[in-house]
Amino acid sequence: MAMIFIAPATVGFVVFYIWPTLRGAYLSFTEYSLLSAPKFNGLANYDRMIHDSFFWNALGVTVEYVVINIGLQTVLAVGIAMLMYRLTKSITVRAIILAPYLVANVVVALVWYWMLDVQVGVVNTFLGWVGIDPIAFFGDSHWAIPTVAGINVWRHMGYTALLVFAGLQMIPSYVYEAAEVDGSTEWKTFWRITLPLLRPVLVMVLVVTMIGSFQIFDTVAVTTQGGPINATRVIYYYIYERAFTRFDFGYASAMALVLFAILAVVSLVQLRLLRARESDLA
Amino acid sequence: MSVTTGSVRQVSVGRTVAWVLLVILLIVTLFPFYWMLRTAFSDNTQLPGHPNSLLPVETTLGAFKRVLGLSSIEEAQAQGGSGAAVNFWLYLRNSLVVATITTVCQVFFSAMAAYAFARLRWPGRDKVFALFLAALMVPPIFTVLPNFVLIKNLGLLNSFAGIILPGAFMTPFAIFFLRQFFLGINRELEEAAMIDGAGHRLIFFRLIIPMSAAPIATLAILTYINSWNDYFWPLLVGQQENVRVLTVALGVFRSQTPQGGPDWAGLMAATLIAALPMIILFLAFARRITNSIGFSGIK
Structure with a gap:
């Protein structure tokens, strides 16, 4: 009987998760252009990757993106969560904060692409009012990655804040009462009590958001398309280009496998370093 | 709770600053939605001349007609569209x-x-x-x-x-x-x-x-x-x-729009059409969706 219930999900799981995972691993050791059968070529793809400056550039750009995106987003999310926690339990405020997350990446990217336009974008108009010269947010290679990162901070900070907010609500009120009796200031309470007790939640939030952040693609694909001069050619976009414009499936698979390994290591290190499972509330 | 007037005032100053911050964050969150709306109802040829108009420039439904394939090529081009067929x-x-x-x-x-x-x-x-x-x-x-x-x-x-x-x-x-x-x-x-x-x-x-x-x-x-x-x-x-x-269509539309003078109004009308069903869904189920983030917590 159980078999009938599990059958459809298992078919989907085997065909679209397990099988492609194994096949992807195999393809990474082949030369494959989609036109003829994959040809085994050992470690050639990996050797090529080590000497491919575009690959290293893509990794570097992606890391730069992740650092800016996650750094900014986490700080803002904790700030927003604290503000909501101390000020209001209003569902309306929480809903507004969440709204950008429900709109497609592509939509968000295009709206900001328009707002940040160097000539007629409203953001540059605002900057003009305070005496700042127009900035080519997407056209200047120094600005492009911070711009893309900032756009996605806008989309994700509310969602992340709600996750942190849920974590804040799990902290029992007696610890705050005790802190107040001891005459602790708000600032001290935040650093000495709230943040340490929030650690398990923060670690999980960091792991999940960072894995997502490494997979930045949509925003780049509809705005800069990797430019200006490779400044935003993130790893996902580079793999996509290799596979679907050059039909270099073997090499693309090898890079995807390396990305997989990087994500696994990053997650494990985070969990280890930040001792996710231990809570100070034992 | 402290009862001395000094610290009560201190607390309320702190709360005021906090509220101001929260309101600024809410405005930053909502403004792009408003700007999408404002642009979508504008005449694209007039947009560059009025970058700081908070209201739609020469209010028109032209951009919507254009992206829904309801206007002729001449009409579309007169209002700054590319004239490419979009539906x-x-x-x-x-x-x-x-x-x-x-x-x-x-x-x-x-x-x-x-x-x-x-x-x-x-x-x-x-x-x-x-x-x-x-x-x-x-x-x-x-x-x-x-x-x-x-x-x-x-x-x-x-x-x-x-x-x-x-x-x-x-x-x-x-x-x-x-x-x-x-x-x-x-x-x-x-x-x-x-x-x-x-x-x-x-x-x-x-x-x-x-x-x-x-x-x-x-x-x-x-x-x-x-x-x-x-x-x-x-x-x-x-x-x-x-x-x-829709998402793929938006990417195509964006790449078709002329580099020199992009059809911003058309692009914003198109993004609005893509986003609107989700915004409506969200308005209808805001409480359920918002609370689910609390529960499912970490997915």
Whole structure:
């Protein structure tokens, strides 16, 4: 009987998760252009990757993106969560904060692409009012990655804040009462009590958001398309280009496998370093 | 609570500053939505001349007509459009088809599997469940490449089946999410039904599903939104116009718009059409969706 219930999900799981995972691993050791059968070529793809400056550039750009995106987003999310926690339990405020997350990446990217336009974008108009010269947010290679990162901070900070907010609500009120009796200031309470007790939640939030952040693609694909001069050619976009414009499936698979390994290591290190499972509330 | 006036005033100053910060954040969150609206109702040729007008410039529905394929090429070009044929009605229909079928199938099949993992006893159950969960770790780009090859070999490129199939059966998250709820359902009811001679099929349809209507609805809404907003997979397998979904269409529209003088009004009208159904869905279910983030917590 159980078999009938599990059958459809298992078919989907085997065909679209397990099988492609194994096949992807195999393809990474082949030369494959989609036109003829994959040809085994050992470690050639990996050797090529080590000497491919575009690959290293893509990794570097992606890391730069992740650092800016996650750094900014986490700080803002904790700030927003604290503000909501101390000020209001209003569902309306929480809903507004969440709204950008429900709109497609592509939509968000295009709206900001328009707002940040160097000539007629409203953001540059605002900057003009305070005496700042127009900035080519997407056209200047120094600005492009911070711009893309900032756009996605806008989309994700509310969602992340709600996750942190849920974590804040799990902290029992007696610890705050005790802190107040001891005459602790708000600032001290935040650093000495709230943040340490929030650690398990923060670690999980960091792991999940960072894995997502490494997979930045949509925003780049509809705005800069990797430019200006490779400044935003993130790893996902580079793999996509290799596979679907050059039909270099073997090499693309090898890079995807390396990305997989990087994500696994990053997650494990985070969990280890930040001792996710231990809570100070034992 | 302190009673000295000095610290009361200090607290309220702190609270005022905090409120100001929160309001600024809310404005930053809402302003792009407003700007999308303001631009979509503007005349594109007049936009560059009025960059700081807070209201639509020369209010017109021209941009909407243009992207819905309702205006002639001359009309479209007169208002700053590229004149290329775009038909967002069609893309809207395609998005509806893809998101609806994906959601119905995925939630239903995931619920069946979640029931088997939560309430039935069979050998190897927990190991299989752990394997399903492990799939959450695999980044989509890794499975997308072989999946593309598979869909291509099946001859399903540029078909709804090709876009829908990979997501139609399950996602590890959906199974995990529903299993949590099914585990919490009282066993006594189930046992009573069994004594009355009900089989698992009857229990699943008459007991488990009705009792879990709320979490199933929440999951369905979240699945619908994710499916609607997905870009990467439909970009790979659904380029052709007859199956092109809104997100892909937006990318195409953006690349067609003239470099020198982009059709910003048209682009914003198109993004509004793509975003509006999700905004309506959100307004209708704001409480449910917002609270679900608290629960599902870390997915």
